[in-house]
Amino acid sequence: MRSETLWKMSGLTGTYEAWAFGDAPDLLAELVCRGIKTATASAYPLYEAEGEPVPQVGEYSVILDSQEDAVCIIRTTKVTIVPFLEVSPEHAYKEGEDDRSLESWRAVHRDFFMEELKEAEGLEFTEDMPVVCEEFEVVYQPSLEEEVQAFFAGDASGHDWFHTERVVRLAKRLASAEGADPEICRLAALLHDVDDYKLTGKAFGSTENAERLMARYGIPEQQRAEVLAIIQKVSFKGADTEVPESLEGKVVQDADRLDAIGAIGIGRTFAFGGTRGQLMYDPKIKPEPGKSAEAYRKNSNTTINHFYEKLLLLKDMMNTETGRRLAEGRHRVMEDFLAEFYAEWNGEDLQ
Numbered sequence: 001m002r003s004e005t006l007w008k009m010s011g012l013t014g015t016y017e018a019w020a021f022g023d024a025p026d027l028l029a030e031l032v033c034r035g036i037k038t039a040t041a042s043a044y045p046l047y048e049a050e051g052e053p054v055p056q057v058g059e060y061s062v063i064l065d066s067q068e069d070a071v072c073i074i075r076t077t078k079v080t081i082v083p084f085l086e087v088s089p090e091h092a093y094k095e096g097e098d099d100r101s102l103e104s105w106r107a108v109h110r111d112f113f114m115e116e117l118k119e120a121e122g123l124e125f126t127e128d129m130p131v132v133c134e135e136f137e138v139v140y141q142p143s144l145e146e147e148v149q150a151f152f153a154g155d156a157s158g159h160d161w162f163h164t165e166r167v168v169r170l171a172k173r174l175a176s177a178e179g180a181d182p183e184i185c186r187l188a189a190l191l192h193d194v195d196d197y198k199l200t201g202k203a204f205g206s207t208e209n210a211e212r213l214m215a216r217y218g219i220p221e222q223q224r225a226e227v228l229a230i231i232q233k234v235s236f237k238g239a240d241t242e243v244p245e246s247l248e249g250k251v252v253q254d255a256d257r258l259d260a261i262g263a264i265g266i267g268r269t270f271a272f273g274g275t276r277g278q279l280m281y282d283p284k285i286k287p288e289p290g291k292s293a294e295a296y297r298k299n300s301n302t303t304i305n306h307f308y309e310k311l312l313l314l315k316d317m318m319n320t321e322t323g324r325r326l327a328e329g330r331h332r333v334m335e336d337f338l339a340e341f342y343a344e345w346n347g348e349d350l351q
């Protein structure tokens with residue numbers, strides 16, 4: 001999310017600076033969020049050269065990742081300036097990187113400062129160079145739900161936050177009925193659309209955002225892998241549609257599909273069509289069910305045709321018993337809706 005959004009959410013007042021760590025910004029931001037990294041160091045001569053004040057205790061910073069995404073807010077708690085060779089093993093430990101030893105701190109920072117100073121005119125790294133050692137605490141970090149909510153803010157194509165919220169709710173219900181792991185289902189449902197190519201503009205099948213978020217929130221490796229396997233397969237792709245292997249994946253796919261049908265499904269489909277400038281209906285344009293994934297994605301058909309190309313097919317594609325049961329009622333709602341739609345279209349009454 002944007003720095004301004006994060007700052008507002010935090011309820012903090014006053015001023016802040018937003019910045020990313022110079023080296024490995026994503027990894028370091030992740031370590032800060034997980035409470036492993038509580039200190040950083042910077043080259044004092046650069047502050048002098050640029051006429052910038054050194055950090056002060058009590059100052060707030062919004063930490064950004066490599067995508068300029070605001071990750072958390074920290075408050076500076078201690079600032080000391082010491083020569084490079086006098087930086088303590090305690091400080092190196094608090095930096096939280098690698099094996100947290102002074103030895104590795106020196107190796108990494110020697111290289112980093114050398115590069116950084118080389119780029120600044122007339123400066124050179126020496127081992128007695130003063131280093132600004134700064135300690136901090138995380139004062140605000142949104143929850144994973146809030147992150148996902150902010151990601152979907154402003155979407156009006158039917159992929160808004162409430163879609164995700166409903167899928168999480170349905171996934172929980174299906175998980176408990178089917179005996180699937182509730183936490184995997186919750187996470188996969190929560191993250192199932194954060195890499196949707198329609199929203200991110202990134203390549204189809206990317207899992208970049210989901211991976212970044214799970215790393216930042218310290219989700220264990222095993223759970224991460226299970227969630228990724230699910231969200232890679234969950235989406236509808238015409239004739240190329242896949243089914244996730246795990247029961248949890250089957251549950252989440254059913255939950256996502258249940259939200260694509262019924263009254264909500266009808267609403268979402270017309271909302272989507274509206275954002276694409278798509279005609280509601282044109283009797284001359286025939287539906288083309290069974291398209292390949294490629295053709296399904298390019299689709300700029302009418303909204304009514306989407307019922308025949310996807311929505312009415314979903315009832316028979318449900319993976320779980322509970323999904324099938326819930327799909328039936330929702331399917332009927334769509335059939336009734338279409339019958340009424342055609343009757344009104346033709347100026348007739350429903351028989």
Ligand code: ADP
Nearest residue numbers: 158234235236260268269272273299301303306
């Ligand atoms: P999935 O959620 O399986 O990835 P999509 O993202 O393709 O499926 O579609 C999600 C929802 O967006 C659909 O259920 C529908 O409401 C809407 N939608 C997608 N494509 C179209 C379309 N061409 N016309 C109308 N609505 C669409």
Ligand code: NI
Nearest residue numbers: 163192193256
């Ligand atoms: Ni979805």
